[in-house]
Amino acid sequence: MQPSGSGPAAAELDASLEQYLRVRIFKIIVIGDSNVGKTCLTFRFCGGAFPASTEATIGVDFREKTVEIEGEKIKVQVWDTAGQERFRKSMVEHYYRNVHAVIFVYDVTKMASFTNLKMWIEECNGHAVPPLVPKVLVGNKCDLREQIQVPSSMALKFADAHNMLLFETSAKDPKESQNVESIFMCLACRLKAQKSLFYRDMERQQGKVQKLEFTQDANNKNSCPC
Numbered sequence: 001m002q003p004s005g006s007g008p009a010a011a012e013l014d015a016s017l018e019q020y021l022r023v024r025i026f027k028i029i030v031i032g033d034s035n036v037g038k039t040c041l042t043f044r045f046c047g048g049a050f051p052a053s054t055e056a057t058i059g060v061d062f063r064e065k066t067v068e069i070e071g072e073k074i075k076v077q078v079w080d081t082a083g084q085e086r087f088r089k090s091m092v093e094h095y096y097r098n099v100h101a102v103i104f105v106y107d108v109t110k111m112a113s114f115t116n117l118k119m120w121i122e123e124c125n126g127h128a129v130p131p132l133v134p135k136v137l138v139g140n141k142c143d144l145r146e147q148i149q150v151p152s153s154m155a156l157k158f159a160d161a162h163n164m165l166l167f168e169t170s171a172k173d174p175k176e177s178q179n180v181e182s183i184f185m186c187l188a189c190r191l192k193a194q195k196s197l198f199y200r201d202m203e204r205q206q207g208k209v210q211k212l213e214f215t216q217d218a219n220n221k222n223s224c225p226c
């Protein structure tokens with residue numbers, strides 16, 4: 001596993017430094033029951049492989065990957081959170097502070113992990129995460145076809161009701177790696193478009209809209225995987 005030596009304060013400092021150096025950094029948190037595969041999904045995206053073994057995450061593990069969207073380098077900072085209450089309770093405030101996007105994960109072979117999503121969404125809402133923060137739903141472990149308990153139709157209905165996109169995938173199956181990548185890239189593209197709008201509005205207020213280099217991105221959604 002990747003080392004997780006730096007704490008949330010260091011990650012926040014890192015974010016400030018990155019902003020200073022003008023590389024945009026997007027903080028994406030991964031939330032859900034213990035054992036649904038949050039660590040494996042984040043490792044698949046950032047490390048390009050399925051980890052040989054994992055242990056329950058304690059507090060949070062940070063992973064990151066620099067991606068390029070429409071010629072701009074963006075650092076995706078992934079917060080792989082702990083699903084077990086005892087390993088997360090002291091950290092919850094840090095998870096949600098200044099978060100840019102949220103990924104809710106359930107295990108398609110475990111109905112309880114799906115029904116518990118309600119609780120995870122409540123926790124997220126309870127931390128005043130703005131409605132504009134994009135959220136997606138991920139059903140993991142689709143490689144275990146014989147054991148699926150959560151039908152796609154049920155998950156889709158839930159995702160629709162909560163205004164989220166649904167991804168069903170497997171961190172384990174190498175054939176699904178592109179799909180895992182799409183989850184994060186979809187969010188990064190949305191954030192890039194959103195932030196461009198934000199910057200454009202700010203500039204408009206200041207009467208400088210013509211000078212802003214990000215303006216064009218707001219309307220250009222062609223490269224978004226979703």
Ligand SMILES: Nc1nc2c(ncn2[C@@H]2O[C@H](COP(=O)(O)OP(=O)(O)OP(=O)(O)O)[C@@H](O)[C@H]2O)c(=O)[nH]1
Nearest residue numbers: 034035036037038039040054056057083141171172
């Ligand atoms: N078959 C299969 N197993 C998976 C997949 N993803 C994860 N696992 C297994 O599920 C178990 C839990 O994975 P983790 O990624 O550690 O789960 P987690 O959600 O991070 O758990 P916490 O850190 O306790 O919150 C491990 O034994 C993984 O090997 C998958 O896509 N398919």
Ligand SMILES: [Mg+2]
Nearest residue numbers: 038039056057
């Ligand atoms: Mg974990």
